[in-house]
Structures are given as structure tokens and as C-alpha cells.
Amino acid sequence: MGNYFNTLSLRDKLSQLAKCRFMDSSEFEDGVNALKGKKIVIVGCGAQGLNQGLNMRDSGLDISYALRDAAIAEKRASFVNASENGFTVGTYQELIPTADLVLNLTPDKQHTNVVNTVMPLMKQGATLSYSHGFNIVEEGMEIREDLTVIMVAPKCPGTEVREEYKRGFGVPTLIAVHEENDPEGKGWAQAKAYAVATGGDRAGVLASSFIAEVKSDLMGEQTILCGLLQTGSILCFDKMIEKGIDAGYASKLIQYGWETITEGLKYGGITNMMDRLSNPAKIKAFELSEELKDIMRPLFQKHMDDIIEGRFSAGMMADWANDDKDLLGWRAETAETAFEKTPASDVEISEQEYYDNGVLMVAMVRAGVELAFEAMTESGIIDASAYYESLHETPLIANTIARKKLYEMNSVISDTAEYGCYLFDHACKPLLADFMKKIDTDVIGKTYAADNGEGVDNARLIEVNAALRNHPVEKVGEFLRASMTAMKPIV
Ligand SMILES: NC(=O)C1=CN([C@@H]2O[C@H](COP(=O)(O)OP(=O)(O)OC[C@H]3O[C@@H](n4cnc5c(N)ncnc54)[C@H](OP(=O)(O)O)[C@@H]3O)[C@@H](O)[C@H]2O)C=CC1
Numbered sequence: 340m341g342n343y344f345n346t347l348s349l350r351d352k353l354s355q356l357a358k359c360r361f362m363d364s365s366e367f368e369d370g371v372n373a374l375k376g377k378k379i380v381i382v383g384c385g386a387q388g389l390n391q392g393l394n395m396r397d398s399g400l401d402i403s404y405a406l407r408d409a410a411i412a413e414k415r416a417s418f419v420n421a422s423e424n425g426f427t428v429g430t431y432q433e434l435i436p437t438a439d440l441v442l443n444l445t446p447d448k449q450h451t452n453v454v455n456t457v458m459p460l461m462k463q464g465a466t467l468s469y470s471h472g473f474n475i476v477e478e479g480m481e482i483r484e485d486l487t488v489i490m491v492a493p494k495c496p497g498t499e500v501r502e503e504y505k506r507g508f509g510v511p512t513l514i515a516v517h518e519e520n521d522p523e524g525k526g527w528a529q530a531k532a533y534a535v536a537t538g539g540d541r542a543g544v545l546a547s548s549f550i551a552e553v554k555s556d557l558m559g560e561q562t563i564l565c566g567l568l569q570t571g572s573i574l575c576f577d578k579m580i581e582k583g584i585d586a587g588y589a590s591k592l593i594q595y596g597w598e599t600i601t602e603g604l605k606y607g608g609i610t611n612m613m614d615r616l617s618n619p620a621k622i623k624a625f626e627l628s629e630e631l632k633d634i635m636r637p638l639f640q641k642h643m644d645d646i647i648e649g650r651f652s653a654g655m656m657a658d659w660a661n662d663d664k665d666l667l668g669w670r671a672e673t674a675e676t677a678f679e680k681t682p683a684s685d686v687e688i689s690e691q692e693y694y695d696n697g698v699l700m701v702a703m704v705r706a707g708v709e710l711a712f713e714a715m716t717e718s719g720i721i722d723a724s725a726y727y728e729s730l731h732e733t734p735l736i737a738n739t740i741a742r743k744k745l746y747e748m749n750s751v752i753s754d755t756a757e758y759g760c761y762l763f764d765h766a767c768k769p770l771l772a773d774f775m776k777k778i779d780t781d782v783i784g785k786t787y788a789a790d791n792g793e794g795v796d797n798a799r800l801i802e803v804n805a806a807l808r809n810h811p812v813e814k815v816g817e818f819l820r821a822s823m824t825a826m827k828p829i830v
């Protein structure tokens with residue numbers, strides 16, 4: 340076993356990275372039929388395991404959970420979650436040999452161990468599925484030749500997979516078939532049926548590759564989706580406290596602010612989010628975000644390069660081998676930040692006030708989304724996939740911060756995403772130190788008002804609007820959002 344991606348020729352690497360086709364809704368007319376009546380066994384009942392299983396059962400499929408012996412004997416959370424929701428739970432020996440489809444929904448760190456344990460028990464010609472291809476792409480796991488290997492990767496946290504399904508919608512999903520393991524040619528039909536069962540087809544499905552999924556997923560989660568939201572939360576909160584803003588107000592503005600401003604993003608992209616500001620505030624947010632883009636661009640590019648070249652995965656696997664020392668230390672450190680420890684006050688903040696008093700947060704979101712999108716597309720990842728991993732998923736992660744701050748975000752995302760988030764945060768905070776020294780409450784904590792008495796320069800406003808609207812993330816976003824007709828409001 341070794342890094343599978345790194346064994347490919349440059350031509351194959353580029354071709355795999357570029358595999359991404361937005362599927363037409365007519366391609367899902369067969370619904371869940373390819374999996375109807377099949378025995379589906381999920382290994383692991385955590386963030387994705389439980390929520391995907393609930394959706395798939397509601398879609399008429401036969402779901403049960405195989406858990407390791409200790410989880411059953413000790414009645415761990417996974418056992419309680421599965422059994423209290425009325426699912427059949429059993430050991431690997433009891434359930435895996437009966438399965439037509441095994442969904443490996445355990446943490447990435449465990450995949451080699453889990454797959455090596457489960458594979459000998461799987462029946463001839465069964466299918467093994469992943470929701471993230473790390474094990475195949477970065478670790479080079481080789482799967483028995485008779486088994487089909489597919490991926491159905493929801494582009495969002497497990498909690499939102501369930502919430503969006505209950506709202507009658509779904510989350511964009513990337514599907515793939517591992518080309519080395521499709522002996523019966525049934526992989527795509529099964530992956531499509533699985534995406535329908537989780538509700539993904541209602542939000543948009545990309546037919547992609549294991550490689551494109553891994554490289555884009557890692558990049559999104561480390562930078563804009565989790566890393567920058569963590570850095571931004573800590574820096575904006577600390578600045579408000581330094582400048583004398585009430586701590587409870589500051590805590591609330593950040594905790595619920597990301598969710599509110601990114602709701603604008605979800606509906607109408609960066610253009611709509613920025614349009615929610617007054618014209619002077621929009622110009623200010625644009626200027627701040629341009630400066631942020633210049634400062635952070637090298638960091639975003641470094642993350643992309645480290646992901647593509649395998650340095651990120653090698654570093655994280657070294658931490659796995661070191662009993663997660665870095666991950667656990669960073670997790671404990673995050674719990675001690677002032678933002679995390681300061682409860683939000685019950686002061687009323689209107690939806691508009693989150694924008695007006697959070698100009699810097701809006702600037703950070705614009706800078707982060709555009710930088711992540713640019714770094715991904717420059718590396719050969721297709722724009723639709725880069726859009727899901729930057730703009731579309733940001734509001735879904737912001738929802739988790741609204742629930743219980745950074746603790747909740749880092750609990751519901753995968754351990755892989757959490758590790759990458761801290762890695763980015765640790766590099767980004769010092770990078771923004773000089774920039775933050777110049778920041779005052781006019782752009783975070785209080786309402787921005789241009790005080791030069793000259794009003795708005797029309798020519799500048801036209802220039803700013805054009806720059807925002809013409810960014811490629813806005814172009815692909817317009818197309819993709821048009822297919823999300825059933826999207827439901829949250830805020
Ligand atoms: N978190 C998310 O929202 C997303 C995750 N993904 C991907 O989905 C997959 C699952 O991630 P996620 O849902 O975060 O995982 P979780 O950390 O939530 O999964 C925990 C589950 O895995 C089980 N488990 C842990 N260690 C082992 C082991 N050694 N052997 C068997 N079972 C084990 C746990 O059971 P026990 O009680 O036995 O400990 C528990 O049921 C990953 O590949 C991830 O990258 C993809 C998109 C988003």
C-alpha cells in the first residue's frame with residue numbers, strides 16, 4: 340500500500356482530477372430500484388452512518404448496522420443510535436456475509452483496519468462503498484477483484500444530510516466508481532440509486548472520480564469550510580473584546596453571524612451576500628477582501644499543493660501513528676479560546692444587523708470562497724466540484740457553528756477535516772496578525788458608515804459590482820443553483 344495517486348502518470352492524474360460531470364435529473368428516473376430489496380449493511384453509526392441510514396430507510400431500502408463487538412457489548416453511542424432508531428444491529432460476523440452492499444462509514448483513520456476485517460467476510464460479487472476516498476487514493480488500499488467499489492460522498496456534514504432530506508431537499512453529492520473495481524459494470528447504477536436514497540439527486544449529483552473527490556474535499560474543508568471559519572471566529576471575537584464591545588454581544592454576532600450571512604451566499608452567491616450591505620459597506624468589504632486575498636493566497640496554494648502532492652496525507656498519517664497527538668492537542672486548545680468559552684447574550688440581533696455589523700466577516704467569506712475555488716480550479720478540479728467544496732458547503736458548516744460554536748463544527752465534521760482545519764488555522768492566524776492590527780469596530784461589532792461625507796463613488800461601485808459578479812464561482816453558481824429549485828430557507 341502507498342499513495343495511489345502518486346503512482347499515476349501525469350496524464351492520468353490530470354484526467355482523474357478533471358472527471359466531473361453534472362448529472363441530469365433524467366438520469367435518476369430509475370430511483371432507488373438498483374438497490375431495492377438488496378441487503379445494505381452500514382459499518383459505523385456516527386455522523387454519516389446514522390444520517391445516511393435514516394434517509395435510506397425512509398427511501399424504502401433495507402438498512403442494518405454492523406458494529407464492532409466492543410461497541411455492542413459496551414452499548415456505545417453508535418449502538419444506542421442505531422438501536423434506538425429501530426435498526427437491526429449485529430456483529431460483523433452476523434451481518435457482513437449477508438450484505439449485497441457494505442457502506443464503510445467509519446473514520447478515515449480506521450479504514451485500512453476496517454476494510455481488512457470486513458473484506459474477507461463479504462460475499463462474492465458484493466459492493467463496498469465509501470463516502471470519502473482517502474483510503475483508496477492516499478493509502479492505496481487494494482480491494483478484492485470480485486468486489487465493486489463505489490463512492491457516494493455528500494458534500495456536507497451528516498447532520499445536514501438528514502435535515503435537508505427532512506425538508507424535502509437534499510445535499511449535493513459526488514458519486515464515483517473505482518475503475519479498478521467494477522467487475523460486473525453495476526457500480527454506476529448502484530451509486531445513482533444510493534444518491535437518490537439519501538436525497539442527493541434533488542440538490543445535484545456530480546459523476547466524478549475517487550481522486551477528484553479526495554483532492555477537492557480535503558481542500559475545501561481545510562480552507563474555507565472549516566479552517567477560515569475557525570480563524571475568523573477567533574480573530575473577530577478577540578478584536579471586538581479588545582475594542583470594548585460587550586462580550587455576550589460579540590459572542591452572539593459571531594456564533595449566529597456566519598449562518599446568517601452565508602444564507603445570503605446560499606441563495607445568490609457572493610453577489611447576493613455583498614448586496615445585503617449598504618453601498619459604502621460593500622465597497623469597504625470588497626477592499627478588505629481584496630487585501631485578505633493577497634495575504635492568504637500563498638497559504639491556500641500551499642494547502643492545495645500539499646494535498647495534491649501527498650504531503651498533507653503523509654503528515655496526518657504520521658499523527659495517526661503518534662496516537663493523534665496533534666489532533667487532540669489542537670482540539671483541547673480550541674476549547675479554551677475566549678470565543679468558545681463566552682456564552683452568547685440574549686440581546687436581539689436582527690438579520691440585517693448581522694450583515695451591517697459583520698462587514699469583516701462578509702469580507703472573510705468572500706475572500707475564502709474565491710481563494711479556495713481559484714486554487715482548486717487552477718489544479719485541474721472542475722468548477723462545479725470546486726463550487727460545492729467552497730461556496731455551497733459554507734452555509735452548511737456555518738449552521739453547525741450556530742448550534743454550539745466551534746465545538747459543534749469540529750465534532751460533526753470528520754476527524755480528517757478537523758485535523759486539516761486546525762492545520763490551516765494555526766498557519767492563518769499569524770499571517771493575519773498585521774492585517775488585524777488595523778481593524779476597528781467600524782467593520783466588526785458596529786455598523787459601518789462611510790464618514791468622508793462624499794457619499795458613494797458611482798464609478799467605483801460599478802467596478803466593484805462587476806468584479807464580484809464576473810468571478811467564475813458566480814458563473815458556475817448561477818447554473819448550479821438553478822437546478823436547486825426545492826431549496827428551503829433556514830434563517
Ligand atoms: N463527518 C461528516 O459529516 C462527513 C464524513 N465523511 C466521510 O464519512 C466517513 C465517516 O466519517 P464520520 O461520519 O465523520 O465518522 P464518525 O467519526 O462519526 O464515525 C464514528 C463511527 O465509526 C465507528 N468506528 C470508529 N472506529 C472504528 C473502528 N476501528 N472499527 C469499526 N468502527 C469504528 C464508531 O463506532 P464505535 O462505537 O465502535 O466507536 C462510530 O460508529 C469518513 O470517510 C469521512 O471522511 C464524508 C462527508 C462528511
Ligand SMILES: CC[C@](O)(C(C)=O)C(=O)O
Binds near residue numbers: 497564565732736
Ligand atoms: C467539510 C468537512 C467534510 O468534508 C464534510 C462535512 O463534507 C468532512 O470531512 O466532514
Ligand SMILES: [Mg+2]
Binds near residue numbers: 493494556560
Ligand atoms: Mg466534504
Ligand SMILES: [Mg+2]
Binds near residue numbers: 471556557753755756
Ligand atoms: Mg471531508
